[in-house]
Amino acid sequence: MDKDRIEGSVEQAKGKVKEVAGKVTGDSKTEAEGKADQVKGKVKNTIGGIKDTLRGE
Template identity: 65%
Template sequence: MDKDRVIGSAKVVKGKVKEALGKAIGDAKLESEGKADKIKGEVQNAVGGLKDTLRGE
């Protein structure tokens, strides 16, 4: 498994937590940061998956 997949998955989790916390406390900035982190993580996870596929893993 490529390290980008691991890091990307961690960013997705971090983004979900930030987004939920932002919603809970009414902080729109924190919520939007969480959404952005989640998207970045999903992209990085996809890149890692592509690298795995190219390597034949």
């Protein structure tokens, strides 16, 4: 498994926590940052998946 997939999954999880924290506290900036972090994590995870595919894993 490519390290990008692991890092992407971690980024997604952190983003989700940040999004929920923003919703709970009513902080729309934190909520938006959490959503953006989730998207970055998904992209990184996808890139790692492509690398795994190219390596035949």
